[in-house]
Amino acid sequence: MTITGKTTVTGIIGWPVSHSLSPVLHNAAFQALGMDWVYVPFPVPPERLAEGIAGLKSVGVAGFSVTIPHKVAIIPLLDQVTPEAELIGAVNTVVAREGKLTGHNTDGIGLIAALREKLCFDPAGKNVLVLGAGGAARSAVVSLALAGAAGVTIANRSLDTAAALAQLVAARLTQTAFTTRGLDSLSDAGFTGSFDLVVNTTSVGMAGDSFAGFALSSLKSGACLYDMVYAPPVTPLLAQAGALGIPCANGFAMLVAQGEAAFRIWTGATAPKGCMEGALAALL
Template identity: 65%
Template sequence: MAPITGKTRLTGIIGWPIAHSLSPVMHNAAFAALGLDWSFVPFAVPPERLAEAVTGLSALGVSGFNVTIPHKVAIMPLLDRITPEAELIGAVNVVDNRDGVMTGYNTDGIGLLAALNEGFGFEPAGKSVLVLGAGGAARAAAAALGSAGASRIALANRSLESAAGLARALEPRLPGTAFSVHGLAALAERSFLEDFDLIVNTTSVGMADDAFPGLSLAGLKPGLAVYDMVYAPPVTPLMKEAVACGVPNANGLGMLVAQGEAAFAIWTGRTPPTGCMARALAALPSPGNP
């Protein structure tokens, strides 16, 4: 990295906790590759000090920053503008600061679609997708897939109430997509699973080497793909099941990189060199947090 001077443009990420974020590695590698006098640092911001932090980052002239747990929703009323994509998803993961005007974006959906295309050549238009989970990541996934033309999105979650609430929030905004809500017990039914073209895990299941009880991918229709947003461990039980059944699969690192590349472009107007961020992550001894 070049020395930091009074001319260096500053970017970063806010979250709580934030010490193990991979974003500084990705972005600083891209800045260096393009010879940009920019730097990216993590900022640990406790929830009760979020408003102060946003005001401070604006006052300091920070060019932009990523937003991660637990601030993605809470930051929205603190910003000057929210893009339509972020408003639909109901969360912000990127803030751009232009002349003191703070604009909130969400690149999670862009990252997912890019990762699916690169990993499987998957295009959502006309496809049927099973989304596991009903939290913020599930909303980003469902909004992106629906906006890209998915004909059906089934939400499977432990809490039917949460899944139903997500479906109600998205249905009026995505009239071309049919939504349905299911409990996790449905995952044990082959007749339920065999209609899908893609399964996306948006939950934390797999991080502790745990699995979805009863879920079997054996015998499902050819062409099915599995995308697990979990990337630590790099091969989750869901992915192992997919490998055993010959189902194409990938973990969440591709989405992490793609959303980071989109954020980088928002701030700098430049595209990171192809593969630069991914190579920076691959050089690390083990994955961390986004």
């Protein structure tokens, strides 16, 4: 890749951001399509977020990704956000056009794409159990409801946090029934047996930990499990599901799919099939 004065610049903001895998994804796609574009990390501390956004806008970047801790804080600094990003309450992709910054959220797109590609699972009419009630859970809950899920149950350590999330989305997405439970319900075979899909949006598994007493063996026949964690590639939860013959997948496909969606938003082009996934697999 040769950088010139004509190279179009994109990137990612976060704090820290040096660990991000996104440059690998996007630069692989730019090169595969022969595009004179580049994607670079921009470390922006929280207290300087407004300065950072103003700077990116002033130097003419075409767009950028947003990672923690800026996904929520960036919203007041943008000119507009898409309805889905507004509903989720977080932005992970920003496009700059005609002097205006528009915020998108491709996390939900990535989740639904990963479910369909890796698990052949369509949420329409299904009952889903979402583990966690943080930012990742919010995007999952919204995207599953928008995809037609009949019911979404949010299981979280703090029932108040889960209830607040359920109340927020239920007011806007009335076609889906939202309920909440504590994580202690995971040991109840009667409870877990009612779901078609389980989605882990928490960090449980990253350090080799697991959900104690999770009655996975009671999931109904044909039920699937999706774990957003992708490092390590096989978490204890995924290992348990695999041993029980439950179709399951990690967050690798979601990471790729949300990146492909952001790529389309910025460029109007589609990354070659398998390009981002291959680059990420080679790195990991």
